[in-house]
Amino acid sequence: MAHAxxxxxxxxxxxVIRRERxxxxxxxxxxxxxxxxxxxxxVARTELPGNVQTINVASRLALDPARVPDSLVAPVxxxxxxxxxxxxxxxxxxxxxxxxxxPVAGTxxxxxxxxxxxxxxxxxxxxxxxxxxxxxVAEVIEGEGVVVEAVGALIQGxxxxxxxxxxxxxxxAAAPDExxxxxxxxAEHRGAVVVGGSYVSYAxxxxxxxxxxxAVVVGGxxxxxxxxxxxxxxxVAITGAxxxxxxxxxxxxxxxIRMADRTxxxxxxxxxxxxxxxxxxxxxxxxxxxxIVIPGVGERSGDATSVGRRETASDGGAGIEIGSLLRVIRExxxxxIGRVTALPAELQPLETEARVRVMxxxxxxxxxxxxxxxxxxxxxxx
Amino acid sequence: xxPRPFDTAHIRSILATDCGSTTTKxxxxxxRGDAFRLIVRGEAPTTVEAPFEDVTRGxxxxxxxxxxxAGRRILxxxxxxxxxxxxxxxxxxxxxxxxxxxxxxxxxxxxxxMTGESAQRAALGAGAIVMDVIxxxxxxxxxxxxxxxxxxxxDMILLSGGxxxxxxxxxxxxxxxxxxxxxxxxxGAGYQLPVIYAGNKDAAGVVRETLAEKTALSVVPNLRPAxxxxxxxxxxxxxxxxxxxxxxxxxxxxKKLMTWSPVPIxxxxxxxxxxxxxxxxxxxxxVVGVDIGGxxxxxxxxxxxxxxxxxxxxxxxxYSVSNVMAEAGLANILRWVPFAVDEEDLRNRVKNxxxxxxxxxxxxxxxxxxxxxxxxxxxxxxEQHKALxxxxxxxxxxRTISDIMSQSASGATLVDLLDLGLLVGSGGVLSHAxxxxxxxxxxxxxxxxxxLTHLAVDSIFMAxxxxxxxxxxxxxxxxxxxxxxxxRLGAVLAPIGAGRAGQSCVxxxxxxxGGSGAPVRIAYGELVxxxxxxxxxxxxxxxxxxxxxLGAGKGxxxxxxxxxxxxxxxxxxxxxxxxxxxxxxxxxxxKLKQWHAALGLYARDI
Numbered sequence: 001m002a003h004a005x006x007x008x009x010x011x012x013x014x015x016v017i018r019r020e021r022x023x024x025x026x027x028x029x030x031x032x033x034x035x036x037x038x039x040x041x042x043v044a045r046t047e048l049p050g051n052v053q054t055i056n057v058a059s060r061l062a063l064d065p066a067r068v069p070d071s072l073v074a075p076v077x078x079x080x081x082x083x084x085x086x087x088x089x090x091x092x093x094x095x096x097x098x099x100x101x102x103p104v105a106g107t108x109x110x111x112x113x114x115x116x117x118x119x120x121x122x123x124x125x126x127x128x129x130x131x132x133x134x135x136x137v138a139e140v141i142e143g144e145g146v147v148v149e150a151v152g153a154l155i156q157g158x159x160x161x162x163x164x165x166x167x168x169x170x171x172x173a174a175a176p177d178e179x180x181x182x183x184x185x186x187a188e189h190r191g192a193v194v195v196g197g198s199y200v201s202y203a204x205x206x207x208x209x210x211x212x213x214x215a216v217v218v219g220g221x222x223x224x225x226x227x228x229x230x231x232x233x234x235x236v237a238i239t240g241a242x243x244x245x246x247x248x249x250x251x252x253x254x255x256x257i258r259m260a261d262r263t264x265x266x267x268x269x270x271x272x273x274x275x276x277x278x279x280x281x282x283x284x285x286x287x288x289x290x291x292i293v294i295p296g297v298g299e300r301s302g303d304a305t306s307v308g309r310r311e312t313a314s315d316g317g318a319g320i321e322i323g324s325l326l327r328v329i330r331e332x333x334x335x336x337i338g339r340v341t342a343l344p345a346e347l348q349p350l351e352t353e354a355r356v357r358v359m360x361x362x363x364x365x366x367x368x369x370x371x372x373x374x375x376x377x378x379x380x381x382x
Numbered sequence: 383x384x385p386r387p388f389d390t391a392h393i394r395s396i397l398a399t400d401c402g403s404t405t406t407k408x409x410x411x412x413x414r415g416d417a418f419r420l421i422v423r424g425e426a427p428t429t430v431e432a433p434f435e436d437v438t439r440g441x442x443x444x445x446x447x448x449x450x451x452a453g454r455r456i457l458x459x460x461x462x463x464x465x466x467x468x469x470x471x472x473x474x475x476x477x478x479x480x481x482x483x484x485x486x487x488x489x490x491x492x493x494x495x496m497t498g499e500s501a502q503r504a505a506l507g508a509g510a511i512v513m514d515v516i517x518x519x520x521x522x523x524x525x526x527x528x529x530x531x532x533x534x535x536x537d538m539i540l541l542s543g544g545x546x547x548x549x550x551x552x553x554x555x556x557x558x559x560x561x562x563x564x565x566x567x568x569x570g571a572g573y574q575l576p577v578i579y580a581g582n583k584d585a586a587g588v589v590r591e592t593l594a595e596k597t598a599l600s601v602v603p604n605l606r607p608a609x610x611x612x613x614x615x616x617x618x619x620x621x622x623x624x625x626x627x628x629x630x631x632x633x634x635x636x637k638k639l640m641t642w643s644p645v646p647i648x649x650x651x652x653x654x655x656x657x658x659x660x661x662x663x664x665x666x667x668x669v670v671g672v673d674i675g676g677x678x679x680x681x682x683x684x685x686x687x688x689x690x691x692x693x694x695x696x697x698x699x700x701y702s703v704s705n706v707m708a709e710a711g712l713a714n715i716l717r718w719v720p721f722a723v724d725e726e727d728l729r730n731r732v733k734n735x736x737x738x739x740x741x742x743x744x745x746x747x748x749x750x751x752x753x754x755x756x757x758x759x760x761x762x763x764x765e766q767h768k769a770l771x772x773x774x775x776x777x778x779x780x781r782t783i784s785d786i787m788s789q790s791a792s793g794a795t796l797v798d799l800l801d802l803g804l805l806v807g808s809g810g811v812l813s814h815a816x817x818x819x820x821x822x823x824x825x826x827x828x829x830x831x832x833x834l835t836h837l838a839v840d841s842i843f844m845a846x847x848x849x850x851x852x853x854x855x856x857x858x859x860x861x862x863x864x865x866x867x868x869x870r871l872g873a874v875l876a877p878i879g880a881g882r883a884g885q886s887c888v889x890x891x892x893x894x895x896g897g898s899g900a901p902v903r904i905a906y907g908e909l910v911x912x913x914x915x916x917x918x919x920x921x922x923x924x925x926x927x928x929x930x931x932l933g934a935g936k937g938x939x940x941x942x943x944x945x946x947x948x949x950x951x952x953x954x955x956x957x958x959x960x961x962x963x964x965x966x967x968x969x970x971x972x973k974l975k976q977w978h979a980a981l982g983l984y985a986r987d988i
Contacts, residue, residue, distance in 0.1 A: 235705030
């Protein structure tokens, strides 16, 4: 059975938002349960093992590999500086001393009597994890990190690029169907999360980057612009790790698409508040969507729902019925908004000759009616 | 479990499930007279992930749908009744699984092009996704290899390297790198990562000393005992065994599922490979199977009795559609479209499909664009397959003058399109194409078969269940595959050679029921559809003009039996070696329109 597709993007004025903040390896957790944290508070820290250098002592000293362990002057486990002797050998009847020096500073990790190699590990690389969202520490994961909890507004976008950032929300378009214009951007947007309307051009996005804008949130963007931004065609939708100088969140999709009213109203209502933004998107297996979190807003009420970072596509996907407000998400009516006027039960042939489940939609702008496959709409909330 | 199921004479009914990453599919097969037939098929969402975290829930739901559709009981509460008593239960239950992302492996060898490639073939053949191939000569420095090994969290590692009696030291070096990386398993932090060693037997002791303490090490016979010999069987078997013991046992609910079936649960693509091999063996011909999904495309082939499988992890029609555009390039997609398209608009359309993967084409133009993308996804997946399905590299061969002339050498692809007897397509864009001729032409354009090749689509993708079934009951599996799974489209006849447009290329005569019997002369550059009966066999006599070859030699006639199908016999005189579309847009569009009209491809002119 074909369902009307609802990607389950959450747009809510108040939710309990929990974000797991975890180190890549075990380390030290710096926060305790109940601590108030800001977006840039360091909550955990560790050191990644340094790079490994392999040094072929056997060949350098012309030794049998089995004799390499005896040739070490710095025993396994000892620290050496760059240029320090690691191993020594003698040649020419013991008259000439030969030595192998450390190519970098590090620790002698192991020596193999089979290959004659010495493994030298460089200094560890420090890693810190920030709280990302202003809130309180709700849980400590021993040696690994914390769970930060905040009550506030949550808006999930459909696609994003760029990592985690935060800044004050600034609305820079007059309406949700207006394009973000470069002329609206100025020095006062430095470090801000700038909200545009339906679209941002590549040139305007570059202007925002020049000005030091932290993040841009708009309805749509062109794929050609994305290619220029990333310097490559994006193949697989796994993003969030790229270093772009700013984070971009699309709330609706590619092209010019009016930002959903509900999203627009929610963002506009909190202008000036601090927002945390992540562009990280993963569309396959364990859908991860970009997000804008506005902590400390909205009243705690009975229906505030607990929201984890990973959500499945089915979340929030309420069924479609006559009168439901929806948007078409594929040509020939892509981006148009309307209400369901009929839901025929039988399969109906499309122009392609495929027989599928369809619905009749009356469009909001001109009152025209059209038949649309159920798979090609998504419900939007009134 | 009752041992009788293996006594195939007693089996009357079989239940088979495939637990996919999103859907669990169940089929019920029963013996009707002398043959086994598909009775019904049911499906339900897979329940490996939260909130259920128990794969058996999805299996039971799918089986309940089968019960409703078949109108008889199979379950007793949460238990599959087996063996069948009266009208309740089934005699055999089997299952495959690709839930939770399938089987993900890292493989390593000493030389990338030799043991590295053999190890990759072993892992792919067993149904794994190969995350990376690490080799001593892969161009990465040791610390980069170590960092990569640490980043990847595979389900298991296959370590190969060296021929028997070769250098032990370099194998030890590889084992030391692995030890320094201390890689972790993907599922469950509490168990050791399974590592299979299938390299130089003389190095097994050193590898054991290095890795036995820190990993769950299994040592099996070398997968490349000598330069000129590959022995992938033991490594593949070990992969299947460890998949059950470690990976499946740690996936939610699988321990229970494993007790329901007397046959080991198999990774889905591994099972598909088994049925493709069985069909090739039975018919004594070369077979290519392709399954194009939303995220990945799998290609299976059997040429000269050698089975190969590749998976193109990022070529597909929804999640990976944007990557098809990135890899193929816009121009290659647009060459199949018989109208002008705005590039920026197409780029945005493709990305919107990626972020909203479940939408379907509503207009004919949109369908044509989707099928153009499918051609490129299939073509690229087949290119990757041809590059891996090769003879052994590094083998000294005696070369004759003709070898040198034809540039054949060790490491040449085993894929011989002229020898290809059957091409089977599966996956939504092929199986659900509104007209079957569309599926046929997509496969022809992407694979460019030569000579005579039969075409078919797998209507509802039962190949995984039938694959695992064939390990215990080959007759039942192949009967259902032939009767209920395959939709025969007909065949394509494509002469090799190039000529001038309008020049006579081949004369074809279809003799037998449904055939016209009159010879039809076909000009170079044309695509012609000749009717075939939907079932049964006809005799085709095709005589190429001088300079064109159908496999019997230039200008030599080909006489062959052709099995009928729903599309017919497509004579593709558009040229091979090379096949090329006209460069000028107007000429290209005119040609595409002419070919589409010849096959009655679409409901209206576009």
